[in-house]
Amino acid sequence: MDAVDEAVYKALCGKWKLRQAEFFDTWITRILINECHNELRRQKRFHPLDELPETAAKEFDSLPLKEALRRLPKDLKDVIILRFFGGYTVAETAQTLHIPAGTVATRQRKALQLLRLELEEEVSS
Numbered sequence: 001m002d003a004v005d006e007a008v009y010k011a012l013c014g015k016w017k018l019r020q021a022e023f024f025d026t027w028i029t030r031i032l033i034n035e036c037h038n039e040l041r042r043q044k045r046f047h048p049l050d051e052l053p054e055t056a057a058k059e060f061d062s063l064p065l066k067e068a069l070r071r072l073p074k075d076l077k078d079v080i081i082l083r084f085f086g087g088y089t090v091a092e093t094a095q096t097l098h099i100p101a102g103t104v105a106t107r108q109r110k111a112l113q114l115l116r117l118e119l120e121e122e123v124s125s
Contacts, residue, residue: 007032068118076111079104080109 011028018027033103070076078097083104090108094101 063064079107
């Protein structure tokens with residue numbers, strides 16, 4: 001429904017661009033198709049996940065800080081894996097984990113502080 005609304009809006013805003021009235025059906029159909037493609041891209045990008053992405057888990061397994069990450073609490077670890085190994089934005093991570101964006105930022109900051117402390121201890125010992 002969003003795509004139809006957006007297509008009608010764009011057609012009304014750009015009606016002056018239509019040069020030949022006999023091509024109106026083709027013109028508005030093309031606008032609708034483009035908006036459907038845009039909506040599919042948006043939905044794919046912000047689709048909530050029930051579990052962490054498979055590629056993120058593979059990258060996670062190959063890093064030396066795997067053990068430090070493993071010691072983090074699950075809520076902090078999920079944020080770090082999605083943000084840094086899954087390539088998600090703060091908004092996408094929030095939607096995936098069903099938490100506010102501010103909570104994602106707080107958990108990320110806390111997790112990074114804990115990781116920094118733990119990795120500094122390993123280096124100094």
